Amino acid sequence: MTFYTFARGVVNIVLSPLYRIDVSGLEHFPKDGGVLLCTNHIDNLDPPVVGITAPRPVSFMAKAELFNVPILGNIVKNVRAFPVKRGLSDREALRNGLKLLKEGNVLGLFPEGTRSKTGELNKGLSGAGFFALRSNAYVVPCAIIGPYKPFKKLKVVYGKPIPMDELRLNKVSAEEATAVIMSHIQSLIDKHK
Incomplete structure (x- = not known):
């Protein structure tokens, strides 16, 4: 058993009942x-x-500072995350992301770059478009519909892959x-909230 599988199991035991996580759209996931x-x-x-609801292991880009935090840094590394320096064009992170996609893995991104303070969807940064255009990966939208309140339902909705061929x-x-x-x-949020 990998550390990822172990951590996923532990997190699932804690979070699924606490937030009554309701997952839909998994049939759309390649x-x-x-x-x-x-x-x-x-x-x-x-x-x-996202890690416990996605049907395949997900590698996230995580802010570089997290990797320097004692204990947490090791956990983040061992659950397939890799560092990105925020506010800069981090070529190493872009290369790592493209490599993951080319090798047939799942790269998880939060295109807004940071948490929304209001819960409303903010403008996305160009990194998501960069990966979508530079790889032949499926692009799967996902909406987390909260708020995170104990014992209130939290929805995670996976959408159909977005056709990118014409854009490319x-x-x-x-x-x-x-x-x-x-x-x-945004369409997923509007439809399922």
Whole structure:
């Protein structure tokens, strides 16, 4: 058993009953191949919640500072996360993300870059569009619909993969591709809240 599988089991035992997590749309999640999983960001618990509800292991980009925190840094490393320096164009993080996707893994991103203070979806950063356009990965939108309140239902909704071929063909910008991804996440939020 890997540390990821162990940690996923432990987190699931704690969070699933506490937040009455209701998952839908798993039938849309590709069974194999690279997947860029793009999710709104409303709470610090979003990464573990996505990690326990997604049907395949997810590697997240995590802010570099987390890797320097005693104990937490080791845990973050061992659950497939890799560091990104926020506020900069971190070429190493971009290379790592593309490599994961090309190898057929799931890369989890919060395109907003940081948590939404209001719970409303903020504008996405161009990183999501960059990965969507530069890889042939499936792009799967996901909505976490809260709030995180003990014993109140928390919804996690996975949408159908977003068709990216036309965007890639038309050589749209990373910003435009991100805007398309964000509109799909917003549609999931509107439909399921």
